[in-house]
Amino acid sequence: MPSTNPYRDLPAVDRLADGLAASGLPRALRVDCARSALDLARAEISRGREADAEGIAADLARGLRRSAGVQVINVSDGVPRGRLSCSPTSSQKVR
Secondary structure (H helix, E strand, O other): OOOOOHHHHOOOHHHHHHHOHHHOOOHHHHHHHHHHHHHHHHHHHHOOOOOOHHHHHHHHHHHHHHHOOOOEEEOOOOOOOOHHHEEEOOOOOOO
């Protein structure tokens, strides 16, 4: 039975991560997806909206799987500072 507190209805990190096993991502990345999904779900709930943590986690995992094959070249001075310091290699299409 769902509780009256929507935050209590959110799944545990381990349950979300285990549900992403079919994604083929390593467990550490699945846990990261689960934690991020829960953060986003909590933000939705705080705005008075319904949140689907499982759906959010699945979307994040799909995004990671899609980007896993993209190679990047570090064009900075050797100290990574975020996404702007990397660019796709010439053999990769930018989407």
